[in-house]
Amino acid sequence: MSRTFVIKGARILGAQPADLLLRDGVIAEVGTGLDAAGAEVVDADGLVALPGLVDLHTHLREPGREDAETVETGTRAAARGGYTAVHAMANTHPVADTAGVVEQVWRLGREAGYCDVHPVGAVTQGIAGKQLAELGAMADSAARVRVFSDDGHCVSDAMIMRRALEYVKAFDGVIAQHAQEPRLTEGAQMNEGEVSARLGLPGWPAVAEEAIIARDCLLAAHVGSRLHVCHVSTAGSVEILRWAKSKGWRVTAEVTPHHLLLDDALVAGYDPVYKVNPPLRTAEDVAALREALADGTIDAVATDHAPHPAEAKETEWDCAAMGMIGLETALSVVQEAMVETGLLDWAGVADRMSFRPARIGRLTGQGRPLEAGSPANVVLYDPAPRTVVDPSQFASKSRNCPFAGLELPGRVVATFLRGRPTVLEGKLQ
Amino acid sequence: MKRHLISAADLSRDDALLVLDTAEELAQIADRSIKKLPTLRGRTVVNLFYEDSTRTRISFEAAAKRLSADVINFSAKGSSVSKGESLKDTALTLEAMGADAVVIRHGASGAPHRLAGWVRGSVINAGDGTHEHPTQALLDAFTMRRRLGDLEGRKVTIVGDVLHSRVARSNVLLLNTLGADVTLVAPPTLLPVAVDSWPCSVSYDLDAVLPKSDVVMMLRVQRERMNAAYFPTVREYSRRYGLDAERLAKLPEHAIVMHPGPMNRGVEIAAEVADSPRSTITEQVANGVSARMAVLYLLLGGSEPAIGAEVPA
Numbered sequence: 001m002s003r004t005f006v007i008k009g010a011r012i013l014g015a016q017p018a019d020l021l022l023r024d025g026v027i028a029e030v031g032t033g034l035d036a037a038g039a040e041v042v043d044a045d046g047l048v049a050l051p052g053l054v055d056l057h058t059h060l061r062e063p064g065r066e067d068a069e070t071v072e073t074g075t076r077a078a079a080r081g082g083y084t085a086v087h088a089m090a091n092t093h094p095v096a097d098t099a100g101v102v103e104q105v106w107r108l109g110r111e112a113g114y115c116d117v118h119p120v121g122a123v124t125q126g127i128a129g130k131q132l133a134e135l136g137a138m139a140d141s142a143a144r145v146r147v148f149s150d151d152g153h154c155v156s157d158a159m160i161m162r163r164a165l166e167y168v169k170a171f172d173g174v175i176a177q178h179a180q181e182p183r184l185t186e187g188a189q190m191n192e193g194e195v196s197a198r199l200g201l202p203g204w205p206a207v208a209e210e211a212i213i214a215r216d217c218l219l220a221a222h223v224g225s226r227l228h229v230c231h232v233s234t235a236g237s238v239e240i241l242r243w244a245k246s247k248g249w250r251v252t253a254e255v256t257p258h259h260l261l262l263d264d265a266l267v268a269g270y271d272p273v274y275k276v277n278p279p280l281r282t283a284e285d286v287a288a289l290r291e292a293l294a295d296g297t298i299d300a301v302a303t304d305h306a307p308h309p310a311e312a313k314e315t316e317w318d319c320a321a322m323g324m325i326g327l328e329t330a331l332s333v334v335q336e337a338m339v340e341t342g343l344l345d346w347a348g349v350a351d352r353m354s355f356r357p358a359r360i361g362r363l364t365g366q367g368r369p370l371e372a373g374s375p376a377n378v379v380l381y382d383p384a385p386r387t388v389v390d391p392s393q394f395a396s397k398s399r400n401c402p403f404a405g406l407e408l409p410g411r412v413v414a415t416f417l418r419g420r421p422t423v424l425e426g427k428l429q
Numbered sequence: 430m431k432r433h434l435i436s437a438a439d440l441s442r443d444d445a446l447l448v449l450d451t452a453e454e455l456a457q458i459a460d461r462s463i464k465k466l467p468t469l470r471g472r473t474v475v476n477l478f479y480e481d482s483t484r485t486r487i488s489f490e491a492a493a494k495r496l497s498a499d500v501i502n503f504s505a506k507g508s509s510v511s512k513g514e515s516l517k518d519t520a521l522t523l524e525a526m527g528a529d530a531v532v533i534r535h536g537a538s539g540a541p542h543r544l545a546g547w548v549r550g551s552v553i554n555a556g557d558g559t560h561e562h563p564t565q566a567l568l569d570a571f572t573m574r575r576r577l578g579d580l581e582g583r584k585v586t587i588v589g590d591v592l593h594s595r596v597a598r599s600n601v602l603l604l605n606t607l608g609a610d611v612t613l614v615a616p617p618t619l620l621p622v623a624v625d626s627w628p629c630s631v632s633y634d635l636d637a638v639l640p641k642s643d644v645v646m647m648l649r650v651q652r653e654r655m656n657a658a659y660f661p662t663v664r665e666y667s668r669r670y671g672l673d674a675e676r677l678a679k680l681p682e683h684a685i686v687m688h689p690g691p692m693n694r695g696v697e698i699a700a701e702v703a704d705s706p707r708s709t710i711t712e713q714v715a716n717g718v719s720a721r722m723a724v725l726y727l728l729l730g731g732s733e734p735a736i737g738a739e740v741p742a
């Protein structure tokens with residue numbers, strides 16, 4: 001017998017308080033003064049109700065690097081962050097480039113049960129950029145893959161990229177590109193600019209990202225395909241995307257929470273917790289990214305949650321691993337960067353963190369409006385408290401969090417996955 | 430003074446002048462028959478070298494020994510996370526040994542910053558990646574001061590691979606602190622793209638800058654740079670940016686020629702220039718010991734007078 005919940009007085013997408021009745025995995029009713037026999041009551045006074053968040057870019061590390069994260073620990077972290085679906089990136093060991101591996105990851109997600117796990121398939125075999133992976137087999141597998149990416153490795157060969165874009169049209173797939181021109185970023189360690197010049201770290205020019213985005217937009221237009229640009233990080237990239245969208249081309253883009261809040265001045269102490277790919281950029285880039293997310297040029301927030309064991313970061317900058325964890329702080333960071341600044345309201349947050357990412361991933365049971373008949377994927381979020389981020393409390397296996405010690409707003413009180421609480425009263429269930 | 434010397438920017442103008450004045454005092458004992466001072470007796474200085482640099486290590490070792498410190502040489506060349514002990518574990522070992530100062534040379538920019546977070550003693554940067562080499566800048570300033578007097582308003586031209594040079598970064602910062610006017614000369618490919626944020630001028634034309642220079646400092650250029658297209662050929666590089674006898678003649682009478690070593694004779698500097706009386710290259714080596722003594726003394730023993738009782742024979 002599944003449990004029935006009445007959520008009392010939640011501000012749906014920040015609007016006037018209302019009640020939600022969750023029964024048999026769906027939102028049975030939305031209204032005031034709701035009640036149902038045997039229902040458990042959740043007092044949501046002062047809480048904002050959002051649709052379950054959808055992450056387009058998560059590294060769960062399983063199979064292969066279970067010391068950093070597993071599907072179970074990563075999805076527990078996701079649930080704590082308000083997510084009901086994540087897209088698990090393909091750069092595992094072995095690479096998720098066959099139907100077998102993507103089905104394995106998908107099953108691990110089902111068994112863990114904390115949120116839906118949608119594997120991202122590799123574009124090329126072994127993410128080596130040379131030969132297409134069996135994209136169709138992954139699309140037809142139980143995992144129903146629609147998003148393909150060689151994340152971490154740019155599909156830099158223009159011919160391969162063109163073919164991949166064309167090929168996935170057959171099953172309405174999308175190529176999610178990690179835009180990084182490899183020759184312009186050999187040995188690159190941080191954003192190329194004033195800070196890199198001073199610190200003597202090899203620079204990672206903005207143009208290395210922008211050149212690939214421009215090329216890919218033109219390719220997507222030429223073959224009439226869907227392109228998704230991962231973790232956009234520069235003001236110039238935003239300009240190119242704005243132009244491509246103005247043409248009506250089928251281009252979407254994501255930005256990470258860390259690129260919305262942090263800039264490259266933080267690298268000054270050489271602490272590799274700030275080492276990430278793409279690198280933290282300048283304060284001007286941060287401002288442009290916020291504006292682009294607000295006006296919809298950037299469609300989605302995606303965490304690029306990238307767990308690493310402690311020893312991968314307790315080193316010299318050069319040999320440290322790139323990446324940051326972000327599932328458990330994403331909503332708070334977006335509130336700080338976008339809501340507190342007046343750039344987005346809660347409806348906007350729901351759009352960029354749930355509705356649009358679900359559409360890009362072609363997920364049917366996620367990113368639905370909070371109304372009767374929708375699957376009961378719901379987050380209850382308290383935007384009021386401000387707390388200091390303490391990674392020792394995280395459900396993730398890793399601690400490489402660049403927000404540690406920062407005071408951020410908000411707290412996820414409850415997450416419901418098809419009516420079943422994965423988080424209740426702030427605690428994993 | 431700050432507890433560590435990691436960047437030339439760690440030194441205020443007063444700090445820098447104090448180091449240079451102290452180095453001048455300490456240089457005098459080099460002329461005595463007994464070269465040792467008891468100042469740092471019982472203190473431990475560790476030379477932690479991840480890169481081969483015999484000259485820098487010997488210079489620090491001589492400086493520490495002349496101040497009676499115990500010196501431990503810890504050669505960690507070739508160490509890396511994959512091959513050997515991590516920098517953090519090495520730091521914890523040094524900490525257990527009670528190091529009062531760690532002199533670190535490392536191929537990674539920022540390694541001294543990381544080390545400073547893991548040890549209690551003073552960290553002295555003896556060259557990190559393409560970041561900084563502050564004691565080289567101090568010995569260079571010391572050499573300039575001995576030859577030319579006060580550096581205020583002096584025109585210093587630094588020529589060569591600025592992009593990859595820790596010597597250039599430290600010199601630009603320190604010379605600016607000391608009031609000198611620095612001009613960088615290099616092909617545009619060997620300058621950082623954001624060099625306009627540095628407190629100095631930039632020129633691509635060596636011949637135009639030389640007549641106005643009090644000091645010209647030539648940086649080492651690695652031949653391999655041409656493989657990454659920083660310049661077409663070594664020959665073209667030395668024709669445009671090398672210092673030969675003809676260019677030397679364009680310098681004012683009093684101007685000096687410096688090089689941090691090791692030199693590529695025939696590439697950035699012609700042999701006859703390196704060996705000319707205008708060249709301070711061997712002086713720089715000798716002055717390195719005095720400058721490093723001053724740094725060790727001020728970071729570790731600062732309250733006692735630098736020149737006091739000599740160690741009894």
Ligand SMILES: [Zn+2]
Nearest residue numbers: 151152178230
């Ligand atoms: Zn990526």
